[in-house]
């Protein structure tokens with residue numbers, strides 16, 4: 125007998141969110157106040173009291189270290205990580221972060237969306253009052269129905285990684301044929317919902333030896349998709365990226381880098397708002413060892429708390445976790461003397477200098493802030 129069962133798929137629900145309630149608007153305002161207070165305390169820490177303890181406000185949650193791509197620049201996919209935090213454990217982490225007054229959660233990995241319960245974790249954060257929920261993704265499983273789930277769960281900001289302007293170049297970095305088309309479709313899908321959901325969409329390109337000359341074409345792609353282009357600076361010093369194959373891909377050619385950056389700088393100066401600021405672009409050669417490295421304090425390491433997929437906490441992008449929240453509470457970790465000592469050291473860049481979120485570090489300086497603001501006003 126033949127099976128005549130028909131599976132009826134429900135249509136993805138893209139109902140735009142209702143207008144924020146008074147309580148939600150108050151929460152957004154309170155989060156802004158917390159952020160301003162954080163920056164003010166950091167200024168005191170930099171200029172007056174180097175040992176001042178300023179608690180982090182944003183958590184980077186590595187829902188999994190495993191992945192569905194095989195990027196030459198990354199180490200995540202090369203081993204299979206087991207015993208990752210369960211849904212109940214992630215809910216408990218989020219409860220603790222809410223109680224500590226964290227203002228934003230970034231969901232990342234590995235590829236966070238390969239966890240089927242990723243949206244359950246995200247919607248728990250929403251139910252605990254978090255308004256600012258961000259996702260880093262390669263976009264591979266972000267089809268129409270998964271995007272609807274992710275938006276209903278509460279994500280309002282996306283970084284989607286694209287490492288080349290064509291299928292040939294992107295797929296060769298990402299280690300999978302067809303990845304480019306799937307990821308670009310995902311970006312178009314997110315952009316189509318941008319106005320309804322008030323989304324922020326950024327395309328992240330990792331600068332490597334093999335793709336640096338393609339930066340001008342990436343700028344064209346960003347303009348065509350109407351998304352901001354962010355340049356990750358290829359590194360092999362952070363826990364995600366330590367591998368000889370990664371190191372081999374970081375031998376960026378100085379002439380190629382400078383020529384590509386000159387094109388972007390010219391376009392950024394002329395007002396292309398999809399591109400990084402001139403100040404961001406000028407920071408990049410120093411990271412790759414060409415010319416002086418701008419040693420601004422690392423605000424990123426102060427703002428973020430890293431929570432790894434197996435419960436490790438602490439350090440920053442370039443430093444391994446020193447504690448585990450399967451053994452201690454988040455509060456006891458961040459208020460403990462070891463974390464505080466490490467936190468102070470990382471602020472003054474006594475570290476492996478990974479280059480993560482250099483853009484935030486530059487924007488926290490008066491000149492960087494002025495450039496970013498004047499661009500918004502243009």
Ligand SMILES: C[S@@+](CC[C@H](N)C(=O)[O-])C[C@H]1O[C@@H](n2cnc3c(N)ncnc32)[C@H](O)[C@@H]1O
Nearest residue numbers: 197233234235260261262285328356358359365
């Ligand atoms: C580790 S991934 C996790 C999120 C997701 N799987 C993705 O690819 O977007 C986070 C970001 O790191 C970037 N990245 C990969 N290899 C890197 C490297 N060696 N140095 C700096 N950033 C890198 C990725 O392109 C991505 O934008």
Ligand code: SF4
Nearest residue numbers: 191193195198234262
């Ligand atoms: S960069 Fe992202 S997509 Fe690529 S292997 Fe690493 S975690 Fe996976």
Ligand code: SF4
Nearest residue numbers: 422425440442475478
């Ligand atoms: S630049 Fe240094 S302190 Fe900042 S995140 Fe990287 S390793 Fe940590």
